Amino acid sequence: KKLIYALAQNKDNMTSIPGLIHRDSSNTIHVNRQCELIVNLDELPYPDYSEFVMSGYPAINNRSIPIVTSRGCPFSCTFCNAHHVTGRTFRYFSAGYIIDEIKYYRKRGFTAIDIADDCFNVKLDRAKEILRLIIRQKLDLVIRFMVGMRANFADQEFFNLLKEAGCRQVGFGLEAGDPEVLKSIKKNITIQQMIQTLKFAKNAGIITAVNFIIGHPNETYQQAKKSIALARSLPADE
Secondary structure (H helix, E strand, O other): OHHHHHHHHHOOOOOOOOOOEEEOOOOOOOEEOOOOOOOOOOOOOOOOOOOOOOOHOOOHHHHEEEEEEEEEEOOOOOOOHHHHHOOOOOOOOOHHHHHHHHHHHHHOOOOEEEEEEOOOOHHHHHHHHHHHHHHHHHOOEEEEEEEEOOOEEEEEHHHHHHHHHHEEEEEEEEEOOOHHHHHHHHOOOOOOHHHHHHHHHHHHHOEEEEEEEEOOOOOOHHHHHHHHHHHHHOOOOO
């Protein structure tokens, strides 16, 4: 917003605009100070898609729309750039805000939501609160998590609530099937935690997918084979 105002007013000095990388008239590149993170996300409006050609998006034609309920990831996975995009501090919209946003889309004919958080369930009580409100208010949704779910922040109640709220599919990132590789990539999760969480989801009747990465730095051929073997043995659907 500050950049747009500065351009509209024909201001040449951009050095005071936080978060901006720019080239001045002498061809010198400047990196300004970082923006401060927005703490109270409820101050933000809903995304405005009114100027988008929505028919160009296949998911929209299926009456599905993505929403983000939180920003930031407190973890340090070596392969992930999320902390450079949304920060390490976990910030989130209130449960009431999310419910109102869902209602806003429901009134416009959307019947499915894809939750696109980095880690929706880091604050498990908050995640459960959102799900309980969806159930209580009978919002009649299909909910999907293609990514954005931490396997080490879950219990059976959570997955039961997911199922009742309309969740059909959940994706997890395990990334490696060898404990030493998991440590080296700072995933902060164990294989046993993943197996237990998959059992919770299966008990609730939710389709599960687990993502792996082959070729981590210093990963050996035998360690990569462990990932493949584990993937075949997990109680997951994909």
